[in-house]
Amino acid sequence: MTDENWNPKIIAIICNWCSYAGADLAGGARIQYPPDVRAIRVMCTGRVDPLFIMKAFQDGADGMLISGCHFGDCHYLEGNYKCAKRMFLVKTLLKNIGLNDKRLRMTFVSASEGAKWGEVMEDVVKTVKELGPSPIKKYQR
Amino acid sequence: MADTKEESRIGVFICHCGTNIAGSLSIEDVKKYAETLDGVVVADDYQYMCSTPGQSKIIDAIKEHNLNGVVVAACSPRLHEPTFRTATEEGGLNKFRFEMANIRDQNSWVHMHDWEGATEKAKDQVLIAVAKCRMLEDLQPKSVPVEHAALVLGAGIGGMQAALDLASAGIKTYLVEKLPTVGGRMSQLDKTFPTLDCSQCILTPKMVDVGRHPNIELRTYTEVEKVEGYIGNFTITLRKKARGVLDPTEAEARGYVGGGCNGCGDCAEVCPVIKPNPFEMGMAPRKAIYIYHAQVMPLLYTIDFDSCVKCGLCVDACGPEKRAIDLESVDTFEEIKVGTCILAIGYDYIPIEEKREWGYKQFDNVITGLEFERLICASGPTTGHLIRPSDGQTPMKVGFVLCAGSRDNTGGVAKPYCSRFCCMYCLKHAHQIMEKIPGAVPYLFYMDIRAFGKMYEEFYYRVQSEGAKFIRGRVANILEDPTTKNLTVYTEDTLLGRPVAMEMDMVVLAAAVQPKADAEKIRQMFGVSKSQDGWLLEAHPKLNPCGTTTAGIYLAGVCQGPKDIPDTVAQAEGAASAASIPIHTGEVQLEPYFAQCNEEICAGCGMCLNQCPYGALALVEKNGRTVMEVTEAKCKGCGTCGGFCPGGAIKMQHFTSPQICAQIDAFLLKGEDY
Numbered sequence A: 001m002t003d004e005n006w007n008p009k010i011i012a013i014i015c016n017w018c019s020y021a022g023a024d025l026a027g028g029a030r031i032q033y034p035p036d037v038r039a040i041r042v043m044c045t046g047r048v049d050p051l052f053i054m055k056a057f058q059d060g061a062d063g064m065l066i067s068g069c070h071f072g073d074c075h076y077l078e079g080n081y082k083c084a085k086r087m088f089l090v091k092t093l094l095k096n097i098g099l100n101d102k103r104l105r106m107t108f109v110s111a112s113e114g115a116k117w118g119e120v121m122e123d124v125v126k127t128v129k130e131l132g133p134s135p136i137k138k139y140q141r
Numbered sequence B: 001m002a003d004t005k006e007e008s009r010i011g012v013f014i015c016h017c018g019t020n021i022a023g024s025l026s027i028e029d030v031k032k033y034a035e036t037l038d039g040v041v042v043a044d045d046y047q048y049m050c051s052t053p054g055q056s057k058i059i060d061a062i063k064e065h066n067l068n069g070v071v072v073a074a075c076s077p078r079l080h081e082p083t084f085r086t087a088t089e090e091g092g093l094n095k096f097r098f099e100m101a102n103i104r105d106q107n108s109w110v111h112m113h114d115w116e117g118a119t120e121k122a123k124d125q126v127l128i129a130v131a132k133c134r135m136l137e138d139l140q141p142k143s144v145p146v147e148h149a150a151l152v153l154g155a156g157i158g159g160m161q162a163a164l165d166l167a168s169a170g171i172k173t174y175l176v177e178k179l180p181t182v183g184g185r186m187s188q189l190d191k192t193f194p195t196l197d198c199s200q201c202i203l204t205p206k207m208v209d210v211g212r213h214p215n216i217e218l219r220t221y222t223e224v225e226k227v228e229g230y231i232g233n234f235t236i237t238l239r240k241k242a243r244g245v246l247d248p249t250e251a252e253a254r255g256y257v258g259g260g261c262n263g264c265g266d267c268a269e270v271c272p273v274i275k276p277n278p279f280e281m282g283m284a285p286r287k288a289i290y291i292y293h294a295q296v297m298p299l300l301y302t303i304d305f306d307s308c309v310k311c312g313l314c315v316d317a318c319g320p321e322k323r324a325i326d327l328e329s330v331d332t333f334e335e336i337k338v339g340t341c342i343l344a345i346g347y348d349y350i351p352i353e354e355k356r357e358w359g360y361k362q363f364d365n366v367i368t369g370l371e372f373e374r375l376i377c378a379s380g381p382t383t384g385h386l387i388r389p390s391d392g393q394t395p396m397k398v399g400f401v402l403c404a405g406s407r408d409n410t411g412g413v414a415k416p417y418c419s420r421f422c423c424m425y426c427l428k429h430a431h432q433i434m435e436k437i438p439g440a441v442p443y444l445f446y447m448d449i450r451a452f453g454k455m456y457e458e459f460y461y462r463v464q465s466e467g468a469k470f471i472r473g474r475v476a477n478i479l480e481d482p483t484t485k486n487l488t489v490y491t492e493d494t495l496l497g498r499p500v501a502m503e504m505d506m507v508v509l510a511a512a513v514q515p516k517a518d519a520e521k522i523r524q525m526f527g528v529s530k531s532q533d534g535w536l537l538e539a540h541p542k543l544n545p546c547g548t549t550t551a552g553i554y555l556a557g558v559c560q561g562p563k564d565i566p567d568t569v570a571q572a573e574g575a576a577s578a579a580s581i582p583i584h585t586g587e588v589q590l591e592p593y594f595a596q597c598n599e600e601i602c603a604g605c606g607m608c609l610n611q612c613p614y615g616a617l618a619l620v621e622k623n624g625r626t627v628m629e630v631t632e633a634k635c636k637g638c639g640t641c642g643g644f645c646p647g648g649a650i651k652m653q654h655f656t657s658p659q660i661c662a663q664i665d666a667f668l669l670k671g672e673d674y
């Protein structure tokens, strides 16, 4: 169902201290990656309410990325653990409503991993493109 | 509240950043698009928004259009949010009425060859920023007083210099060192390049100064156990390790007036336990009760309880007047309060023995640079006579393997980076050999000689003209002749383009350096990130090399990356200056991203309580109901509680759920409600 010109809609919620800094570093190093992801900055991935994710998919997002610090590196000690735990719950929910849970991804990119951020971007876009547009769009009025 | 009561009047300002942004996407399209957005009353663009004229555009527009929100699409908020917040404030708005769209670092720089894609993304980024801006609220930054004291962790040359500067600026400074003495690696060195001053001669006065400065609280044989709090108000728990020996003050506290250790060493004379002395790189013995060397600061013996057999001989030798030895002493804890901290924990060698091809720890006459320092030093185990460990003979041909494990991408223990000081210390060692042993020839096997500092290249010429031999090529392997214990060094001379094998009496490995083993633990305790190579990460590689991304924590010396003594001292002075600013200002402003409880919605379930890593949440009784209450002084604003509350009763200021949902909706629905 994927056509060549289809650009997936992907939202990333990323933490200020690691992944956002890593994404900035990718810029400084001029690492090139596809432009499909739109990032929202929060202070810590602990802020990510499962509601945000469900809301995005309800609105028709094709994919979502949550990215924070590596375990042990969270600026607030353990926000990323708390967030990662919630991800299991949300992934189950997604499956229950018939969405492929690969549309939701959590990654850990530190402030010094610009190149890794580029790889994550490539990979997330590729995965979502392979899955095609979100089926939820069909059910929208 | 912005969302209901007042009509949004937002100004959008798009920066070209020269061609950094304007060269990769259409500023004009983005501006036209911004003008169409709900709540936007003016959109403008400029070459450099961060410049004075750029900022004036914001200030003027706020007044002219009576704006209540400002969006700047430019670089990263991590760089310029403070700049534009100040401009917003100068225009007469609350500074939290500002939102930034990162169309440079996260757009034009990473989509340089996709004009359409980048332009579309920039439009969406502006759309998302405007959506948030419409819902921003006035907030008041929280000012907190700053403790008039600082912590410096690690008392090598870096830590000592930082502590002396802070203390001389009138700040009470805790200098914490985990070994029994201050001094660090520099105290193990014989001479220092390129001037060849004797290391101890220039170091000892500083060691003495840190010991007697009235503003320095020296804590040796002490480690950090726990770190709590934030800039201005760190509470740090120190573990003073059981030392077994009382200093005169501690003795007096026990009523032994005039007692305590005076450094006479009578105890060590009688102690029956013999161990290698790590200060001498294990090449000289020490007892279970020991000092590392004669110039230790403080001059105070220490018992190594791991090897002490508690025979009590030292207690008797010490005698009833001094009564300095307490074989039952235990670790003690101390809580200190400081406003800022400097980490200066230095470095170690990589385990160079794991590079089997060079034979360290297999062949007696392969040593490291630090072992060479001790062997050539007059106060070292051989009183300065360079000898071969295998037979005590004076070596006449000494090979130096430069970049031993540095600039090496083969993985394992090897490091891709340059360790920076090895070239120069090998030149220094070469000079010392030729000076001390007439007729001896040093052979330096090198990839490049990096003599980058002031008077360094000149020193290189000098060592060349003195007769040192340079062979350009990475050493492939070293083999030992089992009878003579001589070593054959195999390499390719890349300048002659042919393989060479040369017999040496001794080989010195300029091993790569790496972060301290416990750097990882320290880093996590203080909330500091690490670079890809493991060294502690500075806030900005060029513009903030002494700071970290955690406010109030600064870095000095090799723990941030390999550097020699001049650079370590310079960074230490920079870190001390940076660390003294909040202390002298007396207060810091914290961003008011606190959690707040909406008591009407809160069900009092208490499930959020253990989400908070700082214990900022509690259940309280209010008007006959149980509700959650946030202690603002403890909340650091991570939002973990807000991300969890099933009822949505927790409001995270500046990152509220309605704001984040508005950002999501803006992008996905583009103003339609599906």
Ligand SMILES: Cc1cc2nc3c(=O)[nH]c(=O)nc-3n(C[C@H](O)[C@H](O)[C@H](O)COP(=O)(O)OP(=O)(O)OC[C@H]3O[C@@H](n4cnc5c(N)ncnc54)[C@H](O)[C@@H]3O)c2cc1C
Residues within 6 Å of the ligand: B153, B154, B155, B156, B157, B158, B159, B176, B177, B178, B179, B182, B183, B184, B185, B186, B189, B191, B192, B193, B194, B222, B223, B224, B344, B345, B346, B347, B369, B370, B373, B421, B425, B428, B516, B518, B522, B556, B557, B558, B559, B563, B564, B565, B566, B568
């Ligand atoms: C063989 C050799 C020769 C050299 N020769 C020269 C030279 O001639 N000229 C020159 O400019 N440079 C030279 N250098 C480099 C020099 O050693 C460093 O630049 C300098 O020592 C860096 O100082 P520092 O304070 O950053 O680290 P260090 O000297 O390593 O000091 C760090 C201190 O922190 C303490 N510490 C570590 N962890 C903790 C902890 N968790 N808690 C508390 N304390 C802790 C350590 O015990 C130590 O005392 C040489 C290096 C080598 C290996």
Ligand code: SF4
Residues within 6 Å of the ligand: B267, B270, B271, B272, B273, B287, B288, B289, B303, B307, B308, B309, B310, B311, B312, B313, B314, B315, B327
């Ligand atoms: S008690 Fe311990 S330190 Fe003292 S002499 Fe005996 S072994 Fe040495």
Ligand code: SF4
Residues within 6 Å of the ligand: B594, B595, B611, B612, B613, B614, B615, B616, B617, B630, B634, B635, B636, B637, B638, B639, B640, B641, B642
């Ligand atoms: S935001 Fe919530 S979880 Fe985070 S520190 Fe504040 S009260 Fe604790």
Ligand code: FES
Residues within 6 Å of the ligand: A015, A016, A017, A018, A019, A043, A044, A045, A046, A067, A068, A069, A073, A074, A075, A076, A077, A078, A079, A080
């Ligand atoms: S701050 Fe990055 S995940 Fe918590």
